[in-house]
Amino acid sequence: MDHFPQAWGRPRDDIYGSYNPSYLPHNKGGYQAHPNGQPNTHTQSPIVTGTSVIAIKFKSGVVIAADNLASYGSLARFTDVKRLKPFNKKAVVGFGGDVSDMQYLDRLLSSLDVQENYRSGSSGHGDEEAENRAMMSAKNLHTYLSKVMYKRRTDFNPLWNALLVAGLDEKSTPFLAFADLLGTTYSSPTLATGFGAHLAQPIMRRAVPDEEASQNLEREKAVEVVKQCMKVLFYRDARSMNVYSMAVIDENGVDLKEDIKLEAESWAFAEGIKGYGTQTV
Numbered sequence: 001m002d003h004f005p006q007a008w009g010r011p012r013d014d015i016y017g018s019y020n021p022s023y024l025p026h027n028k029g030g031y032q033a034h035p036n037g038q039p040n041t042h043t044q045s046p047i048v049t050g051t052s053v054i055a056i057k058f059k060s061g062v063v064i065a066a067d068n069l070a071s072y073g074s075l076a077r078f079t080d081v082k083r084l085k086p087f088n089k090k091a092v093v094g095f096g097g098d099v100s101d102m103q104y105l106d107r108l109l110s111s112l113d114v115q116e117n118y119r120s121g122s123s124g125h126g127d128e129e130a131e132n133r134a135m136m137s138a139k140n141l142h143t144y145l146s147k148v149m150y151k152r153r154t155d156f157n158p159l160w161n162a163l164l165v166a167g168l169d170e171k172s173t174p175f176l177a178f179a180d181l182l183g184t185t186y187s188s189p190t191l192a193t194g195f196g197a198h199l200a201q202p203i204m205r206r207a208v209p210d211e212e213a214s215q216n217l218e219r220e221k222a223v224e225v226v227k228q229c230m231k232v233l234f235y236r237d238a239r240s241m242n243v244y245s246m247a248v249i250d251e252n253g254v255d256l257k258e259d260i261k262l263e264a265e266s267w268a269f270a271e272g273i274k275g276y277g278t279q280t281v
Helices: 099-120 128-134 138-154 202-205 221-234 268-271
Strands: 049-050 055-056 060-067 070-072 076-077 084-088 090-098 161-167 173-177 185-187 190-192 243-250 253-261
Touching: 049 099, 049 202, 055 090, 055 161, 055 173, 060 084, 060 090, 060 173, 060 221, 070 185, 070 202, 076 161, 076 253, 084 138, 084 243, 090 099, 090 138, 090 243, 099 161, 128 243, 138 161, 138 173, 161 243, 173 190, 190 202, 221 243
Parallel strands: none
Antiparallel strands: 049 070, 049 090, 055 060, 055 190, 060 243, 070 076, 084 090, 090 161, 161 173, 173 185, 243 253
16 A cells, blocks of 8 residues: 555556656755655644743833743753844844744844834934934834734744734833734733743732833832742743843833843752651651
């Protein structure tokens, strides 16, 4: 029996002659890209992934953070993967999910940034105020990314990511919104992807229960809340680590700090917990 599906239901070679394989995909060298004639396939489940991204709005901007770990399944494989990508002085994108798709989107955004700079005529030596007006806002960037995600989903080849876009809109108002592999979008004063939606959101919502509360929140308090959330995620999320990146976006631009470490003796308290390690009675 011929076990290759492309051979099923067509005439036998020994009776009707060899079959013309010209319909099969070829590469530039003229060789078949798929020797068995199998169709192109797309990612069905991501392999190397990043975990939570969290963000909170304050009265003049947004704080966003993500740890630097990329897990190979359950293995903490890559420990220096930066998942916060500044787009310009007004926007930062935080990536959760598949790392290879994150790298594709990063290249896409770099190309978009070049196009935007050429279109606006920005040379880095002109009127700074005019250049800031010409920059793509975080709101416009989120709209663009949501269309990219929805288009790929419609092609049955989704980008396996959950994105947070943080920054300022056209009126320099704090902006924070979400987009995922289905093209689903929404906005909120506090957002989180992955386990952060379960573990970090309750902490952030205590500080910022609604949009009005975010307008009264100071920058220092927002940074403190995000640091507390990153500590909880390190304790409770098995796919996280104690090194993370954090960015603050406000009217002064993007303040990105990478390789922030939690305190060294993070698990020292566990020795006092009954049931942890060797017990003496």
